[in-house]
Amino acid sequence: MAALIGQSGIVVACFTGHVHTALATTFAGRPLLGAPGIVSTMRLGSKTNPIADPDASPGFALHSFDACGQLSTIFHYLSPA
Numbered sequence: 001m002a003a004l005i006g007q008s009g010i011v012v013a014c015f016t017g018h019v020h021t022a023l024a025t026t027f028a029g030r031p032l033l034g035a036p037g038i039v040s041t042m043r044l045g046s047k048t049n050p051i052a053d054p055d056a057s058p059g060f061a062l063h064s065f066d067a068c069g070q071l072s073t074i075f076h077y078l079s080p081a
Contacts, residue, residue, distance in 0.1 A: 011030060013030050017034070019044070020037030020052070021034060021041055021043070033061060035075070036060065038058045038059070038060060039058060040053065040058075041056035041057075059075060061076070
């Protein structure tokens with residue numbers, strides 16, 4: 001997959017879902033973005049047990065492109081009910 005993305009002239013970013021945590025890194029030279037969970041949040045890289053944090057605020061990511069094709073991502077967190 002990295003080779004296909006790296007060779008593509010049209011892939012500007014990679015988005016992943018179902019990771020239950022906000023993250024930003026790169027993959028194949030492109031931004032790789034993940035969104036927080038809307039039900040539970042994962043503590044990726046944590047040795048805390050359980051890895052899922054049911055008390056963390058749920059959230060989502062909003063991705064948009066401007067007229068020049070520039071990507072912007074905003075992570076939103078929701079208040080507990």
